[in-house]
Amino acid sequence: MQTPKPEHVSILAALDQETAEATPKGFSFAGLHSGVKNRNKDLMLSYSEHPAIAAGVFTTNVVKAPPVVLSQEFVAKSNAIRAIVCNSGNANACTGEPGMKDAKAMAEITAKALKILPEEVVVSSTGVIGRLLPMEPIKNGILQASQELSPIGFQNAAAAIMTTDTFTKTLFIEIELVSGKKVKLCGMAKGSGMIHPNMATMLAFLSTDATFEKSVLQQALSESNQCSFNCISVDGDTSTNDMVVVLANGAAQAELIEPGSENYDRFQVALQYLMTVLGKLIVLDGEGATKFIELNIEGAETDEDARLAGKTVATSSLFKTALFGEDANWGRIIAALGRSGAVFNPADVEVSFNGLPILQKNYDIVIKEEEAKRVLKERLVEVHIKLGEGSGSAKVWTCDLTDGYIHINADYRT
Template sequence: MPANTESKMIQKVDESITAPAGFFADGLHTSVKRRRKDLGVIFCEHPAAAAAVYTTNAVQAAPLFVTKEAIQTNGTLQAFIVNSGNANACTGEQGQRDAYTMQAAAAEKLGLSVEDVGVASTGVIGETMPMDKILPGIELLNPERSTEKAHAFNEAILTTDKIQKHTCYEAVIDGAVVKLAGVAKGSGMIKPNMATMLAFLTTDAVIDEAALHDALKEVTDQTYNRITVDGDTSTNDMVAVMASGAAHNNKLTPNHPEWSVFTGMLKAVSEDLSKRIAQDGEGATKLIEVQVEGAQDDEEAGKAAKAVVGSDLVKTMAYGNDANWGRVICALGYSGAALTVESVDISIGSINVLKQGQPQPFSEEEATTYLKNETVVIHVHLHQGPGSGKAWGCDLTYDYVRINAGYRT
């Protein structure tokens, strides 16, 4: 996060998706998956301003249509019902009916109207939903405002993830403490263009619905859209945010004097979750962060950073602890960002390997030692303008193939 006044006002706190006032959660095991929890719910006690961004894959799963329709009805939601283990994608008319049935069952359980409930699914594509397991599970959900229940929800949305991903920030706006929390799943099929994972954000801020949507879209472009694990864009996933308004601050819009404090929290939560997804990539052993400066503008910087972090050769370079920086300059060259090779600087950690297009002498032993870290940072300076940006990914290992070769078994 930039070191500015707004960022100094924002504090990270060790709390969960239920930390913002008004939110409750739960998760349980229905046997859709063999062992782990596979059905969860987030519930808000009052109608919450809602916004979401969705995968850009042309093949989209049934729950996305149901959720879009629900949010478009009046710009609010009160709950999300989420399952893992089955994506309900490419399941035809039956899949659409099942998504609506999940929505209706959750609404009845929680005492809501159907348009108050969003639906999300993740897992295997092309298999019909086991509604004989899902519907009894919905009846057993008992959302509460507790860390234990929040973690149960977080577990329920995971597929091949090794770890839960959650984070929370708070700040004072209009004299009121405002919290913004998030949870996410994502380990494979990660090359977002809008959103290709499940991420759910909650806040107790009072905020204009249109402004919330615009803020989420902008932050998504700067965070979730800057991660890649394997270059595949999923059929299902989304980033969604609900705002309960329980903090009772003055309504946030871009004209509010502390608007940047709220968007700073939104970016901080989203960047944390994005890094966790990249770090937890299937088979991954390390997080790769690419920082680009000196691009023509921020968009160009993001484009260059994402090309580097998405390169299979850069990923294998990191896995093999081999400071083969030629793979970095190669990815920059095809990124589409404006550059002149004679102006490019590259560093791996603090080790300078290229300066104004000229190779620099460096210690291979020192570079190998650095590349063994759990986080590897590659710095690039293009000397083209004021633009800067980051992107995140992970190394590519033998285990990625093993995990995906046996995904259904």
């Protein structure tokens, strides 16, 4: 399921690759084991030498962890964000006033180590809910990370934000502007469970040396998020800690990216491309998943209807377990479509799997069970759904629901 790369975008490094030349100017990173987890890296720090404009999208869950509440406030109010600190292994969620005190302490410790202000620090946590942070290991970890910051510390940082992930999710790209000047953009993401398209669906931290005004960067992020991270689902659960934050420090000294300009279009398309790639990697790493599923919805009344239809199918446990069992049960799909809220005539629906027709108009069942079984053995499954209503379309990405998912989450705290 390749993501089409825009012509004006070059890939500098992906997945476990990195070079100093690929990193946006003025940014450095570190990731290490502090002791929040029994083993593996668990503390990430990123830093911009220059004051950066920040934009963010945050979980819509009513139950928001203290670091989310604090970071939302800082991103909204501050015109200069310099650092992001994140621990994994402990979500600092549902921890009340002590949890907020600890989130603020993470900002203060980071600020002191980097000689910046606490409100210039985005704070994030991910992991088990309902436990107070072990602040002594975190403090020591932040101090150590501040000494290890490097333009080639990105992969260590990306590893430090993982929980049940099995691999890091990273991408470095370069964007050519109209003037011929180039700006860099990189991103790391984590997530493989509690993933659902209701903003933001996981953690992602993005950095660019492009020049922006705050409101314009927020617009670009929100638009890009709608068709990338908000179109993935693993299990239908929206976490308490989700956030996507992008920092733009202007260190490339390229022209200001203005709303409505060709440069804005170029950057926004590139940003959406990067976020889509990271989102797909999250789905590919879905807890216990054996299949990556791309849902292509066509013929909806509007694009929004297409997204509604796609997201409802993507979160249907019956559909996802049928795909795990390699059962081309189109009834699961049409039943989910019917409760999605999208406008369509059920008799007009057509369904195919990896190009193999399953259902045609007027409930014409053309499924060939043996062929369908063969197609559904593939690791990548493309499901085409035509609603026959209009020109609206959308892509949504999900995975199958397996017994592996149950085992991972049944034992998550033990």
